[in-house]
Amino acid sequence: MKILVIDDHPSVAEGIRAVLCRAVQGSTVDVASTAPEAVSKCSSQEYAVLVLDMSLPGRSGPELVAELKRVQPTASILVYSVHSEQQFGVRAVRAGADGYLTKDRPIEELTEAVRMLLSGKKYITNELALALAEAVSGPAEPLSLLSDRELQVLRLVVHGAGTSDIANRLNLSVKTVSTYRSRILEKLRVSSMAELIRYALQHGVE
Numbered sequence: 621m622k623i624l625v626i627d628d629h630p631s632v633a634e635g636i637r638a639v640l641c642r643a644v645q646g647s648t649v650d651v652a653s654t655a656p657e658a659v660s661k662c663s664s665q666e667y668a669v670l671v672l673d674m675s676l677p678g679r680s681g682p683e684l685v686a687e688l689k690r691v692q693p694t695a696s697i698l699v700y701s702v703h704s705e706q707q708f709g710v711r712a713v714r715a716g717a718d719g720y721l722t723k724d725r726p727i728e729e730l731t732e733a734v735r736m737l738l739s740g741k742k743y744i745t746n747e748l749a750l751a752l753a754e755a756v757s758g759p760a761e762p763l764s765l766l767s768d769r770e771l772q773v774l775r776l777v778v779h780g781a782g783t784s785d786i787a788n789r790l791n792l793s794v795k796t797v798s799t800y801r802s803r804i805l806e807k808l809r810v811s812s813m814a815e816l817i818r819y820a821l822q823h824g825v826e
Contacts, residue, residue, distance in 0.1 A: 621645040622666065627673040627700075628659045636700075636730070643731040644738070655687075662692040669737045671730075672717075674701040674708055677789055681708060682715035682768045689716035696737035700730065703762055705747040707824055710755045711768060719743030730783040752803060763823055765807045771825075773800045777813070778820045 623640055627633040630653065650665075655676050662670070670688060674681030678683050685697055689731060696718040696807045709720040713721040719742055733743040744752075755764070766774065769790075776786045787797045801813075810816045 621668050623647055623649045623669045623671065623734065624652060624661060624667045624695075625671045626652045626655075626676070627651060627671075628653050628676050629673075632673075639727055639731065640671075640734060644734060655684050658684070659687060659691055662688055662695065667692060667695045669734055670695050670697045671700050671734065672697055672765060673697055674712065682711045685712055685715040696740075696742075697744060698733050698737055704824060705745065706752040706754075707763075709751045710764075711750045711771075713748070713752065715768075719746050720727050721745065722747075733755065734746075762808050763825070766804060770800050770804050770807070773797060773818075774804055774820055777801070778817055778825050809822055 621672065622645065623644070624641070624720060625636045633651045633653065637651055640649045650667075652660060652661055658670070658672075661667075669690075672681070672685065672688070681699065681701070683818065685699065688695070688697060697716065698700050698719040698721060699708070699712045699717045700721050700723060701712075702723050704722060705720055712720050716738055719733050721729060721743065736743045763771065772790065773786055776789065781789065782802070783794055783797050786792070787794045790797070792800075804818060805811065808816065808819055811820055
């Protein structure tokens with residue numbers, strides 16, 4: 621039972637590793653701090669469960685989920701994120717995640733989720749089930765119109781990052797980032813950056 625914890629905060633990753641080593645008997649827990657390192661480890665070793673932070677630098681979470689599933693389709697992926705199910709849960713599941721848990725939940729829920737994935741089941745919280753149901757039956761929420769990359773750019777805008785900073789963080793050209801920003805304004809039907817930030821904060825983008 622090999623588990624890979626993927627988180628760019630070393631103290632968080634080591635804390636999760638220590639908890640899982642104690643709670644899941646017979647498990648071996650590795651750690652990766654970047655998307656390339658995670659993909660490399662999954663390419664050379666077999667893991668039963670991947671515990672993935674959605675907010676690694678340079679990559680959108682759903683994009684990485686999909687890539688890890690391609691590299692190791694038999695592994696179950698638990699997204700462990702600071703972002704709510706409404707914001708990223710549906711995107712993660714659509715990309716191939718087998719469970720989604722927010723980091724504000726008790727640590728016992730994390731071990732429970734990992735055990736369920738190790739037994740071949742999915743881990744669907746009540747919050748995620750509601751988000752999935754709303755995505756299927758409810759009207760399209762404006763933020764759902766954004767691509768994964770556009771949502772990633774929007775989050776950085778909300779955090780005060782400028783165009784050049786966003787380009788550096790995401791390994792994109794300044795022109796490409798400007799194009800994304802224009803598309804975001806158009807899709808959300810707002811006319812200024814101030815209005816965009818206000819809209820994003822009102823809808824829980826963090």
